[in-house]
Amino acid sequence: MLNVGIIGATGYAGEQVVWILRNHSEANIVFYGSHNYTGIPFNEIYGNYTGFIQDRCVDMEEAIRQLDNIDVLFIALPHGKAFEVTEKALSKGVKVIDLGADYRLKSKEVYEQWYQVEHLSAQLLEEAVYGLPELNREKVASCRLLANPGCYPTATILALAPLLKNKLIDTNSIIVDAKSGVSGAGRSASINNLFTEVNESIKAYGVASHRHTPEIEQELSKVYGEDVLISFTPHLVPMNRGILSTCYGKMTKEMTTEEVLELYRNFYAGEYFVKVADGLPETRWVRGSNLCHMGVKVDKRTNRVIVVSAIDNLVKGAAGQAVQNMNIMFGIKETEGLEFIAMAP
Structure with a gap:
C-alpha cells in the first residue's frame, strides 16, 4: 500500500x-x-x-x-x-x-x-521527467520527480506526435485551435470566470502568449528531432470541463484519411487511454475519464491534415494522468484506479 x-x-x-x-x-x-x-x-x-x-x-x-x-x-x-x-x-x-x-x-x-x-x-x-506516459513511459518508470503535463499540451502533443514522428507535416505550418471548459482556470475567485461572464459566450485568450506554448513546442521538438514552432490559440467555452484541440498542418506527403488513421492506430496500438476513432471526438464522450479520443481528416483540396483531440482537462489533463504516472513509477498496473469511462448522458 x-x-x-x-x-x-x-x-x-x-x-x-x-x-x-x-x-x-x-x-x-x-x-x-x-x-x-x-x-x-x-x-x-x-x-x-x-x-x-x-x-x-x-x-x-x-x-x-x-x-x-x-x-x-x-x-x-x-x-x-x-x-x-x-x-x-x-x-x-x-x-x-x-x-x-x-x-x-x-x-x-x-x-x-x-x-x-x-x-x-x-x-x-x-x-525532472515530463510525464506523458504514451511517449515517455520508460523515463517515468525510473524517475523520482515527475512533471505532470498541462491540459492543453496533453491533448495537443498526443494529437501531433504521430505526424511529427513520421515527418509528415511541415513544421512551419502547425496551427492549434483549442477550447477548454472553465474549470481549467482553477477554483480561485475571478471576475472573468463568473457564470454571467462566461455563459452564452466564447472567447479567445492568451493569443500568441499562452504559457503552455513553450511546453508544447519543447515536447513536439523532442518528437520531431528539430525545433518546432506552433501558432497556439486557446478559447474559453461555457462548460465545466473538457478540452477540444483542433490541430492543422500542411502535409509533406500525399496520403488519404484512411492511411493517416492507420498510422495513428499503429502509433497508439496497445495504449489503453488513447482511442483513435473513425469519426471526430466530442468532449462529452471523455468527460470524467482518463481517455483521449482522437479523430483525423485529410483535406486534399488544401493539402492539410486536421487532427481533433478531446480530453477531460481535470483527468487526463491533470489528476488522472498524475495517477497514471504514479502507477508507472511504483510498478503498479498502469490502469489501476483509472478504468472508468465517461458517464452519459
Missing part, C-alpha cells in the same frame, strides 16, 4: 486526485494539504465526500512534517509554489508528482520569461 500526501487538495485538480485515489486499491491518503481551508474537514469543502472523508485539511508546515510518513507527494499548486516542498520531499526519499508548471520546462530562462517568476530550483530541471 502506497502512502500518499496531497498538497493543494482543495483545488479542482487536487480534488480529482482525491476522487481517483479513493477508488485505488493500492493507495492510502495520509494528508490533505490546503492553504485556504486549514482545519476544515474535507467533506465540508466538497459535499460529495459527506460520510466518506472527515479528515481535516492541514497547512503546508504540517504537510512538511508528515513527509516522513508518505511514499509519494502530489503537488497541485499554482506555478512558483512547488520549489521548497519539492526539494524537502526529495531529500527524504519521497517521490514527487507536480501537477503544476514548475518542472515542465527544461530551461530556467524560458520558464522565467513565460511565467514571470524566478525559478528557485533550477538544479532539478534536468532530472
Whole structure:
C-alpha cells in the first residue's frame, strides 16, 4: 500500500486526485494539504465526500512534517509554489508528482520569461521527467520527480506526435485551435470566470502568449528531432470541463484519411487511454475519464491534415494522468484506479 500526501487538495485538480485515489486499491491518503481551508474537514469543502472523508485539511508546515510518513507527494499548486516542498520531499526519499508548471520546462530562462517568476530550483530541471506516459513511459518508470503535463499540451502533443514522428507535416505550418471548459482556470475567485461572464459566450485568450506554448513546442521538438514552432490559440467555452484541440498542418506527403488513421492506430496500438476513432471526438464522450479520443481528416483540396483531440482537462489533463504516472513509477498496473469511462448522458 502506497502512502500518499496531497498538497493543494482543495483545488479542482487536487480534488480529482482525491476522487481517483479513493477508488485505488493500492493507495492510502495520509494528508490533505490546503492553504485556504486549514482545519476544515474535507467533506465540508466538497459535499460529495459527506460520510466518506472527515479528515481535516492541514497547512503546508504540517504537510512538511508528515513527509516522513508518505511514499509519494502530489503537488497541485499554482506555478512558483512547488520549489521548497519539492526539494524537502526529495531529500527524504519521497517521490514527487507536480501537477503544476514548475518542472515542465527544461530551461530556467524560458520558464522565467513565460511565467514571470524566478525559478528557485533550477538544479532539478534536468532530472525532472515530463510525464506523458504514451511517449515517455520508460523515463517515468525510473524517475523520482515527475512533471505532470498541462491540459492543453496533453491533448495537443498526443494529437501531433504521430505526424511529427513520421515527418509528415511541415513544421512551419502547425496551427492549434483549442477550447477548454472553465474549470481549467482553477477554483480561485475571478471576475472573468463568473457564470454571467462566461455563459452564452466564447472567447479567445492568451493569443500568441499562452504559457503552455513553450511546453508544447519543447515536447513536439523532442518528437520531431528539430525545433518546432506552433501558432497556439486557446478559447474559453461555457462548460465545466473538457478540452477540444483542433490541430492543422500542411502535409509533406500525399496520403488519404484512411492511411493517416492507420498510422495513428499503429502509433497508439496497445495504449489503453488513447482511442483513435473513425469519426471526430466530442468532449462529452471523455468527460470524467482518463481517455483521449482522437479523430483525423485529410483535406486534399488544401493539402492539410486536421487532427481533433478531446480530453477531460481535470483527468487526463491533470489528476488522472498524475495517477497514471504514479502507477508507472511504483510498478503498479498502469490502469489501476483509472478504468472508468465517461458517464452519459
